[in-house]
Every structure is written in C-alpha cells, then in structure tokens.
Amino acid sequence: MEQPTPPPWCAESGPRRLRPVVGFITQGDDGPGNIAHDAVAARLDDLAERFGQRLARLERAGLPVADSSDFWLRLTLVDGDDEVIGFPWYDTLAEIDHFLVHVLQGVNSGDSWFDEDQGWELHTWFTASSLHLREAVTGVNVVTEREPFTLRAAALREEVPEAIALLAGRLGSDPWTGAR
Numbered sequence: 001m002e003q004p005t006p007p008p009w010c011a012e013s014g015p016r017r018l019r020p021v022v023g024f025i026t027q028g029d030d031g032p033g034n035i036a037h038d039a040v041a042a043r044l045d046d047l048a049e050r051f052g053q054r055l056a057r058l059e060r061a062g063l064p065v066a067d068s069s070d071f072w073l074r075l076t077l078v079d080g081d082d083e084v085i086g087f088p089w090y091d092t093l094a095e096i097d098h099f100l101v102h103v104l105q106g107v108n109s110g111d112s113w114f115d116e117d118q119g120w121e122l123h124t125w126f127t128a129s130s131l132h133l134r135e136a137v138t139g140v141n142v143v144t145e146r147e148p149f150t151l152r153a154a155a156l157r158e159e160v161p162e163a164i165a166l167l168a169g170r171l172g173s174d175p176w177t178g179a180r
Contacts, residue, residue: 026050055175129145
C-alpha cells in the first residue's frame with residue numbers, strides 16, 4: 001500500500017516533546033493567569049473563592065454566565081514550561097474536546113486535519129509514529145511523538161471534567177459547561 005505524501009511543511013517541522021494542557025483562566029490582583037487543570041485540587045479553596053466572586057458579580061448584574069469570558073478554559077501545547085501552540089479561540093470544554101477527539105481519531109498515517117477561526121489556523125498531519133502541527137499565524141511548525149501525545153490527550157478527556165466537577169461542587173453550579 002502506498003503511503004500518502006505529507007504536505008511540504010512537514011519536512012520543515014522542528015522536533016518538540018509536546019503535551020496538551022488545559023487551564024482555567026483566572027483574573028486576580030496579579031492579573032490574568034492560567035491555572036492548569038491538574039492544580040485545581042491543590043488550589044480548590046482559592047479558585048472556588050475567585051470563581052465564586054465572578055459568578056456572584058454576574059448574577060448581581062443580571063448577566064448570563066454563558067456569555068461571560070470569566071469561565072473560559074484554555075488549551076495549550078507545551079514543551080516543558082514553554083508554550084508552543086496556543087488555541088486562542090478554544091474557550092469551552094466542547095471546543096477543546098473537538099481537538100482532542102481529532103487527535104485520538106487520527107489513526108492512519110496520512111490523516112490530516114485543519115481548523116481556523118478569526119485568522120488563526122492549525123494544520124495537522126499524522127504518520128505512524130508522529131504528529132506534525134503547524135500554526136499558520138505564528139509560523140510554529142513542529143513534530144512530536146504521537147503515542148505520548150495521544151495518551152495525554154486521552155487522559156485530559158477524563159481529568160478536565162473531573163477538575164470542573166470539583167469546582168462546580170464548591171460553587172453549586174457549573175459555569176464551564178452549563179450543567180446544573
């Protein structure tokens with residue numbers, strides 16, 4: 001069986017050890033932040049207080065939680081402490097899950113995927129052992145080992161809803177997914 005020909009940009013991909021991370025966007029006295037989902041349990045009291053204040057503010061103003069950026073999530077692909085690719089238009093668990101499912105379903109060498117939103121573009125290409133990613137706006141063009149990346153993506157699909165459930169349990173509602 002003939003192998004599909006990768007797009008030309010794959011030949012220029014720089015190797016990285018990427019892993020996907022999902023963060024809760026926070027606002028505080030120290031400015032905006034991004035608390036990784038796996039830090040929620042350790043910071044539960046602080047985060048519940050921060051997000052509880054946001055929720056109360058929206059309710060007092062009569063503003064719908066669903067329209068607020070106060071409860072956005074953020075997907076990033078990191079190598080160590082370095083953010084390599086950001087997903088500025090993936091604000092909800094459903095949008096993040098769309099990418100994670102794509103990564104998990106790209107099972108054949110030659111599978112590809114493309115997404116764009118407001119000028120941001122992401123191209124992906126799979127080989128048997130690697131995943132190539134190209135973010136067109138910044139010009140980031142990387143390749144990573146496929147198996148560790150997909151294992152981490154699968155784990156996120158379980159861990160992020162668990163982190164949301166921890167916070168939602170403290171708040172009495174779930175402003176991240178709208179579940180009550």
